[in-house]
Amino acid sequence: SEKIHQSMKEGKVSFSFEFFPPKTQDGVENLFDRMDRLVSLHPIFCDITWGAGGSTAELTLDIATRMQTVVCVETMMHLTCTNMPVEKIDDALEKVKDVGITNILALRGDPPHGQDTFVAVEGGFRCALDLVRHIRAKHGDYFGITVAGYPEAHPEKIADPSAGATAEAYHEDLLYLKSKVDAGAEVIVTQLFYDVERFLKFYSDCREIGIDVPIVPGIMPISNYNGFKRMTTFCKTAVPAEISAALEDIKDNDEAIRSYGINLATEMCKRILAAGVNHVHLYTLNLERSAMAILERLGVIQDVNLARPLPWRPPVSGKRS
Numbered sequence: 001s002e003k004i005h006q007s008m009k010e011g012k013v014s015f016s017f018e019f020f021p022p023k024t025q026d027g028v029e030n031l032f033d034r035m036d037r038l039v040s041l042h043p044i045f046c047d048i049t050w051g052a053g054g055s056t057a058e059l060t061l062d063i064a065t066r067m068q069t070v071v072c073v074e075t076m077m078h079l080t081c082t083n084m085p086v087e088k089i090d091d092a093l094e095k096v097k098d099v100g101i102t103n104i105l106a107l108r109g110d111p112p113h114g115q116d117t118f119v120a121v122e123g124g125f126r127c128a129l130d131l132v133r134h135i136r137a138k139h140g141d142y143f144g145i146t147v148a149g150y151p152e153a154h155p156e157k158i159a160d161p162s163a164g165a166t167a168e169a170y171h172e173d174l175l176y177l178k179s180k181v182d183a184g185a186e187v188i189v190t191q192l193f194y195d196v197e198r199f200l201k202f203y204s205d206c207r208e209i210g211i212d213v214p215i216v217p218g219i220m221p222i223s224n225y226n227g228f229k230r231m232t233t234f235c236k237t238a239v240p241a242e243i244s245a246a247l248e249d250i251k252d253n254d255e256a257i258r259s260y261g262i263n264l265a266t267e268m269c270k271r272i273l274a275a276g277v278n279h280v281h282l283y284t285l286n287l288e289r290s291a292m293a294i295l296e297r298l299g300v301i302q303d304v305n306l307a308r309p310l311p312w313r314p315p316v317s318g319k320r321s
């Protein structure tokens, strides 16, 4: 098992895939089918999210274990502080260590369900910085630690989504990001964005204040109009006017949305790669087609037959014992 920043090589384009824990056991099996196919494209790592408020803790741990030990892909498990007493965090870290996982995406998490502001559990961590410090203090250099970065500033720092973050709030968020890196984070993965200029500005602003770790753009291909609206509203993401206009015209046509999403993400990645960033992280939403099509168009994978039927698998009934 290798830390992900060690497998990002200068001058070589690499990519990775994010998944989330499905709600049903059938969903889990479907996910592993898709993952098998995506892993055959040789991502340098895959990551699995930690459900909001810790809702999927056990499942995330199980999926991460199976990814690392059965799928045999370098796995990064997300871990958040929401509703997580320190003992639970320690327990999760021990479990992943036992199965050979070395990469953690250390997050604060969103406020617990029904609350507007983040509240730490008693004696628990208030922010991702606390978690990064804790992991380093307790486990030394064992874990490769990644943290989240926000090209447009974290949404809590944005009072008016139509105007975006003020220069002060943006700068404060950037300095805080640097403190996460100074505490031991070795990679930054960004929140989704659709304005490439903003990402490139964020990238150079990070470099300017001395953040020198890999900054990995998180790309979410648009595959569904309502989902896109929900995500960009929740994250207060700036959507360039031409993208909004193009989507308005086709919003009732799922196939058109998907192919627009593939084109857009491909063009975004091309601009980012041309600017010298050599890793792209795809938010797959547990789907494979868009991710495959984007990578194929970028020329970083070969021989992908997108029309290939799914392999036959026996139907799954009930829970696995």
Ligand code: FAD
Pocket: 048, 049, 050, 051, 052, 053, 078, 079, 080, 105, 106, 107, 108, 109, 110, 111, 126, 127, 128, 129, 147, 148, 149, 154, 155, 156, 157, 172, 173, 176, 189, 190, 191, 192, 218
């Ligand atoms: P932090 O880094 O702690 O930052 C939170 C806020 O506090 C920011 O506004 C920050 O600027 C501010 N802040 C904290 N301390 C200071 C300080 N000292 N000075 C100034 N400002 C400070 N959520 C999930 O529930 N599960 C997931 O698996 C998950 N995966 C994610 C993956 C990525 C790549 C990203 C970008 C987000 C993910 N999220 C996930 C969402 C994330 O949990 C939320 O965005 C959450 O609100 C913030 O988490 P964080 O780790 O960025 O928090």
